[in-house]
Every structure is written in structure tokens, then in C-alpha cells.
Amino acid sequence: MRKASPGSLRRAFQPWNDPAAKPLIEFRHVTKRFGGVTAVAEVSLSLYPREFFALLGPSGCGKTTLMRMLAGFETPDAGQILLGGTDITEMPPHLRPVNMMFQSYALFPHLSVADNIAYGLKRERLPRAEIAQRVAEMLALVKLDGLGKRRPDQLSGGQRQRVALARALAKRPKLLLLDEPMAALDRKLREATQFELMDLQSELGTTFMVVTHDQDEAMTMADRMAVMDHGRLVQIGPPDVIYEAPVNAYVASFVGDINVLEGHVVAVEGDLVRVETGITGMVELDEEAPALAIGASVLVGLRPEKLDLSHDEPPQPFNKVAGEIWDIGYLGDVTMVQVMVGGEGGWLVKVALTNRRRRAARPFAWEDKVWLSWDVEAGLVLKP
Amino acid sequence: MRRLGPGLILALVAGFAFLYLPILALVAYSFNASRLVTVWGGFSTHWYGALLSNQPLLDAAWLSIRLAFVSATLATALGTMAALALARHGRFRGRMLFSGMVLAPLVMPEVITGLSLLLLFVAVDVERGFWTVTIAHATFGLGFACIVVQARLAGFDSSLEEAARDLGATPLVTFATVTLPLIWPAVAAAWMLAFTLSLDDLVIASFTTGPGATTLPMRLYSAIRLGVSPEINAACTLMIGAVALAVIAASLLLKRRQAVGG
Structure with missing residues (x-):
């Protein structure tokens, strides 16, 4: 029997239209200022479990700040951030069930690939056998079996990206944040990786939030996307709605x-x-x-x-x-x-x-x- | 490589001669069989043997090494913390003042550092000796350690620390498992620098020491006032060797990191 394609499942997935659906993440009137500059202004946004969400905007629009507040690296000046109904606004990053894949990948250069992936699991003090098993699982998931003993500097750019992904997914977070995940890849690899990432996401059922300035990337991967400008969310919706029915000239000209x-x-x-x-x-x-x-x-x-x-x-x-x-x-x-x-x-x-x-x-x-x-x-x- | 003209070579030789001839003479005369400093009486390791039976000198050397060890460790710990504060916390209130105060001992004349520490120790009425010299050496070693570690932290990708926090590490665990392993060559180099600075300091030690805590440079200095003996030359040669080794090791550590850490 033919398996349903991820795309066909995706089409039926619209929790944002279901008033009974409980959001995984809620931003409530979140504002963040740096000195005199307002990086994020009065943002309210809900992400749903299993959703693939993209934050799109030019550099300096506040999308990275919004993501960093979710990871816990920045604290909002006003407003609340909720995860599964719990207020996590003030929770330090190491206690949040949220993991992030950094734009620079931020792989630990002094640790092997396997130790990089195991890093988060060791912090949870899991038994050694379980860690080893989970690391092997993650390596297989990102198709890097057999490379566990390598150092990050012995890998290609694409392989490094996979290690970063595996490390961020190893703790099975409820939400995975991806900061410009494709920025360092060349065009062909980028396209292939986009589809792999989508398959991985529907396989694992983890909620993904991607921050990007690349509209093709956002439109290809996301169930819904938000377009940001000067710290505000200008429009939130599925890619086709954003493209065909933009709310204003800014969105229309930024997307396409x-x-x-x-x-x-x-x-x-x-x-x-x-x-x-x-x-x-x-x-x-x-x-x-x-x-x-x-x-x-x-x-x-x-x-x-x-x-x-x-x-x-x-x-x-x-x-x-x-x-x-x-x-x-x-x-x-x-x-x-x-x-x-x-x-x-x-x-x-x-x-x-x-x-x-x-x-x-x-x-x-x-x-x-x-x-x-x-x-x-x-x-x-x-x-x- | 550019070829050097005869004029340049001459200048180079003269420069190096000015810097190193006195040291070479000292090393050479430490192997002199004659007791007279200015007369060459043939090669001998006699004075190195004599050194081993000079108990006061050996005591002073042992004290100096212990003192350098403790003060270097203190200076490195505090200097690393200061460097982290300066490199990580951005433009906090009083940053300039803090940075200036940490680095001031680098440019402060030693006599002033020594004298002010002496006044402090007298004022708070602590018994002067091993620990007062240790504290004094840690004070000025700290500035050097801070500079060395700060240079390493300047090229440090702070997203590595964020990644560790993100993966569940507390700030302390992050430091122990990510920051320290990546900056340790600089920390080790800082330690060696502080160690050698302490080992050959005469001025500050003279101000802050008390009875029963005579460091090696102090012992040598007082011996020289009674006339230079080849035995002193031998002791100095050993010290030069130790310091040179430490400095070379420190610079190798810093180089190696640049090559690997990139």
C-alpha cells in the first residue's frame, strides 16, 4: 500500500482554524527594547503542536530577537510567553524544553560528533547506555552513521548542519528553533535539505519554528508563516494566502x-x-x-x-x-x-x-x- | 624571504649582543673553575655541586617555587574571572573603571605597588611573610593573567556558550564543559606568566616579606652585596633556564591554540 505523502497530510493540518486547538506556544503582547530601539513591539502569536512555522523578514526586523526570547536568551520588557499553558517568560534557557539550531551551528570544536549530540543528554544525567543508543538513533536520523568519532572540523558544511540538527533534536524538545538553517549551504544542497527537514518534522511531530530572510525557504517549508517588519507582525498565514492575499504593499513586495x-x-x-x-x-x-x-x-x-x-x-x-x-x-x-x-x-x-x-x-x-x-x-x- | 644587507646584520648582531652578552657571560662564568670572577680557570661544574650544599640558597629557592605556585594559581583564577567579566558582560556600568583597576598594576612602578602593599599590611596588622608576598604577587600577576585570557576570549564564539545553555547546562556547567576547555591554553599560559613573574620579582617581595621568608632573588641579591661568587652565577643560570622554559611553553601553548582553534 502506498504511504500517504507528507504533503497530503500537511494539507489537512490547520489547527489555527480550530477554536478548540490548544496552542503550544503563546506570545502575549510581547515587547522587547534594546536601549532606545524597539526590536519587538506588542507581538501576539500562537504556535500549535506539530506546526512548521516560519518567521520571515528583512534583517533587523526583530525576528531573531523573537526567537531568542523563546529560547530564553533575552527577556521581554513587557508581555508573557507561554509554553503549553505555563508561563516561561522568566525561565532560564537551560530549563526550557525548547532547543535551538544556531545559524553558526555552534558545534563544540573540542568534542567529537557523538559527544556533541550527547551533550544535552548528559546534562539530563541519563544512563550511559541510553545516551549511546539515543546518539546512534540521532546519527541514523540525519544519515551520519559512522561519523560519530569525527571532530566537527573534519566535516563538510552540510554534515555540520546535520550534526547541529541532531544535537538540537536529541533531547526530543517540544519546540525546535532554527535560526537561518540553510544560510551556509549552497543552492542545490539547500533545496534537498529543505525537503528533508520537512519530512523529518512530520516524522517526529516536533513543532518547528524557522527564522529566515529567504522567502523561498519559508514558503517551501512552512505550514504558516509570519511576515515581520520593524518589530511588528504584519501578517500571519499559510504561504499561499500571504502570496495571493497580502494585507498590504509591504508584504506584497517582500514576498515575491x-x-x-x-x-x-x-x-x-x-x-x-x-x-x-x-x-x-x-x-x-x-x-x-x-x-x-x-x-x-x-x-x-x-x-x-x-x-x-x-x-x-x-x-x-x-x-x-x-x-x-x-x-x-x-x-x-x-x-x-x-x-x-x-x-x-x-x-x-x-x-x-x-x-x-x-x-x-x-x-x-x-x-x-x-x-x-x-x-x-x-x-x-x-x-x- | 628578504635578504639582509651588511648594515642591517651588523645592527642585529649589536642589538642581540647588547641584550644577551651579559647573560652569556654569566652562564659561561658559572662553569669557571676559578673562584675569581674575571679570570677563566678552565671548565668545571664544581659550583653547581657547591650550590647543592648551600642550604640557605636551597631553602630560598624552595620558598620561591612554592610562593610562585600559589600566587600564580590565585592570579590566574582571579584574572580569568576578570577577563570573563570584561569579555562577556558587555558595557556594564563601571566597566572602564574595572578594566583600568585590573590592569593598573601592569604599569604601576613596582616600588609603589610594593610600598602601598606594605602600608596596607602594616595598617591591618598582619604578620608579614610567605602569605603577604603571595598576595602581593597575585595582585600584580592578576593583571597579566587577565590580559592573556581576555585576548583568547575576544575570538570566542559566544553562541557556543548559548548552545550549551540551550542544551540544559547551568552557567557553571557551561563554563566547566565548554568555555574552560576552549580557553585552557590561554589560562595555562597566563599561569606560567604569573609564575615566572613571581619567581623573579625582587622589589615587591622585599617590601612585603617578613622574617623567615626570604625568596631566591632576595637571597641572591644579598649574596652579591658580599661579592659575586661563581656559585651565584650557577644559581642564576638555573633560574634563567627555568624562566626561559616557562616562557617558551607559554608561547607555544598560545600558538598551538591559534592553529587549532582558528
Whole structure:
């Protein structure tokens, strides 16, 4: 019988929509200041058991501070952190059932791989035989059997990362924190490791929280992700919701590419919204339950992959604009075309074209006059 | 490698000669068969034998070694703690003052350190002897130990300590199982430095000692006032050997760590 793929199990997993679900971790109005700088401001957040959660944001947004407060290395200035309903705000790091994988891996250079993994178990004063068994288990889990006697400096970067992971998982923590876990790996290895990490997480059932500035990493791995900016959580949700329905222009432009237009609402009919923009004329778009006043200033966002490019004017009355090809960037899988609307200094639009055929002549060239068009379902309304 | 011109070589030789000829002369004359310091009477190890029957000198040497051992241990323990405080706790209130006070004995003239310690010991009315010299030596050894350990801690990845805490180690266990094993070469080097400083200190020891606690440098100094004998040369040669060994060992320890710890 075929085993259910981890992905299919993942789809059914939505405890955040279940009012009866008990969160594993709760941040309640947590604030942390360093001197005059507020690193984390009034953050409230719940993580659920077995969840794979990603904190995404640019450097300096407070995501690392948030994670360090969970590990116990920083104490909040205000608010509470709860683990399984118990207040752990003031609990020192060595007493928390939370383990962390450090960005630098922080492997002890004077200890062997096996002793690194055993370090946390020895602190629990487990019997020696049990420690040895658990170390062997962890080595097998991260596919490093037989390397237990090596020193960390005799390992490759990828192997070191696995040792760090095994060491953090050895104590079977309720929550594993991962600080930029892929930052030191090259691209191919990073992709493979992301999927391995996801499999490992669903196998062990441990709650994972990853801190990263890499949106691909967050979107690939996480059940839910939170986008942070200047110490605040701007949006929390599954990756597809964050990408397709970002709450504001910041989230829209931080997660993925987006072309933004200013305009004002002229009509709302059911789910259909009409926005008048100076550059493209009328834009028609489909929003779920729009709460928009007529005349309100809004931003219209158009993702590059949701735009079509043609030489002939499309027949539709709305959602189109003429322009000139300004630049073409061939990336292999896609070609990024930049179209200038309204002449030099106008609105520069990014369009992503998928290269489906290998030897077909490329239909567009520099300085071509083209039409941009898009679906009613393509555009999204953003609050400025 | 760059080749040296004749002028440079001459300067080099002159410089080294100025530094080491007196010591070489001292070592050479310790093997002199003649009693007269300035007349070479052939090679002999006679004076090393005579040294072994000079009980006061042997007593002083034994006292100096014990004293250096205890004061170096004290200085290293306190200096390591000071270095940890300076390296780990960031910019705490009074950091500059603390750092200045720890390191002041390094630049303080020994006469002043000695005199002020003497005044202190007299004021609190402790009996001067072995322990007062030990405390005095630990005081100035501490500054040196602190500098050596602090240099090592500067390159120390503090996430290693956080990882230990995260894995369930108390701060004390973290120090014993992670910090100390990684900085021990610096700690050992600091100990050896403090040991040699104590071993050849004359000024501070003279101020702070009392009857019955005469260190080796003090004994040698008082013997020289009665005339230099080849026996003294022999004793000094042995001391030079001991100090040189300790300094070489200390620098090797520090080097080795750089190579491994990277």
C-alpha cells in the first residue's frame, strides 16, 4: 500500500482554524527594547503542536530577537510567553524544553560528533547506555552513521548542519528553533535539505519554528508563516494566502515580486471591484468580500506571472495597457520582461513568461510595442 | 624571504649582543673553575655541586617555587574571572573603571605597588611573610593573567556558550564543559606568566616579606652585596633556564591554540 505523502497530510493540518486547538506556544503582547530601539513591539502569536512555522523578514526586523526570547536568551520588557499553558517568560534557557539550531551551528570544536549530540543528554544525567543508543538513533536520523568519532572540523558544511540538527533534536524538545538553517549551504544542497527537514518534522511531530530572510525557504517549508517588519507582525498565514492575499504593499513586495499602481475605487459590485488608475485606465478585479468605500485611494498589485504579453491589442475592454519592451532577462525557466508603460520615466512593469518550448523562436524583442493584459482574478487591492 | 644587507646584520648582531652578552657571560662564568670572577680557570661544574650544599640558597629557592605556585594559581583564577567579566558582560556600568583597576598594576612602578602593599599590611596588622608576598604577587600577576585570557576570549564564539545553555547546562556547567576547555591554553599560559613573574620579582617581595621568608632573588641579591661568587652565577643560570622554559611553553601553548582553534 502506498504511504500517504507528507504533503497530503500537511494539507489537512490547520489547527489555527480550530477554536478548540490548544496552542503550544503563546506570545502575549510581547515587547522587547534594546536601549532606545524597539526590536519587538506588542507581538501576539500562537504556535500549535506539530506546526512548521516560519518567521520571515528583512534583517533587523526583530525576528531573531523573537526567537531568542523563546529560547530564553533575552527577556521581554513587557508581555508573557507561554509554553503549553505555563508561563516561561522568566525561565532560564537551560530549563526550557525548547532547543535551538544556531545559524553558526555552534558545534563544540573540542568534542567529537557523538559527544556533541550527547551533550544535552548528559546534562539530563541519563544512563550511559541510553545516551549511546539515543546518539546512534540521532546519527541514523540525519544519515551520519559512522561519523560519530569525527571532530566537527573534519566535516563538510552540510554534515555540520546535520550534526547541529541532531544535537538540537536529541533531547526530543517540544519546540525546535532554527535560526537561518540553510544560510551556509549552497543552492542545490539547500533545496534537498529543505525537503528533508520537512519530512523529518512530520516524522517526529516536533513543532518547528524557522527564522529566515529567504522567502523561498519559508514558503517551501512552512505550514504558516509570519511576515515581520520593524518589530511588528504584519501578517500571519499559510504561504499561499500571504502570496495571493497580502494585507498590504509591504508584504506584497517582500514576498515575491509585484507591480504596484495607484488608483481610487470607482465601483464595488458584489466581489467585483473597479479601480480607476491614471496609467492603465479602468482596472477590474475580483476580491473576496471587499470592504472598500467608493473613492478610497488604494494600490492595485499585479504579480509578474499573472500578466500576459501580446503584440496585438487584446479584445477585452479593461485590464490592458500598451507599452514598450525595455529589457529582457533570460533565466532559463522563465524570462523576465520589463515593459515600460507611458514612455521613459513611466511605469516599469515586470512580466514573467514561462519558457515552455525549448527551440521556439522567442516572440519578443527589445523595443517591441506590446500590450499587457490580465485577468479579473489577477489583480489585488492593497492598502497603502 | 628578504635578504639582509651588511648594515642591517651588523645592527642585529649589536642589538642581540647588547641584550644577551651579559647573560652569556654569566652562564659561561658559572662553569669557571676559578673562584675569581674575571679570570677563566678552565671548565668545571664544581659550583653547581657547591650550590647543592648551600642550604640557605636551597631553602630560598624552595620558598620561591612554592610562593610562585600559589600566587600564580590565585592570579590566574582571579584574572580569568576578570577577563570573563570584561569579555562577556558587555558595557556594564563601571566597566572602564574595572578594566583600568585590573590592569593598573601592569604599569604601576613596582616600588609603589610594593610600598602601598606594605602600608596596607602594616595598617591591618598582619604578620608579614610567605602569605603577604603571595598576595602581593597575585595582585600584580592578576593583571597579566587577565590580559592573556581576555585576548583568547575576544575570538570566542559566544553562541557556543548559548548552545550549551540551550542544551540544559547551568552557567557553571557551561563554563566547566565548554568555555574552560576552549580557553585552557590561554589560562595555562597566563599561569606560567604569573609564575615566572613571581619567581623573579625582587622589589615587591622585599617590601612585603617578613622574617623567615626570604625568596631566591632576595637571597641572591644579598649574596652579591658580599661579592659575586661563581656559585651565584650557577644559581642564576638555573633560574634563567627555568624562566626561559616557562616562557617558551607559554608561547607555544598560545600558538598551538591559534592553529587549532582558528
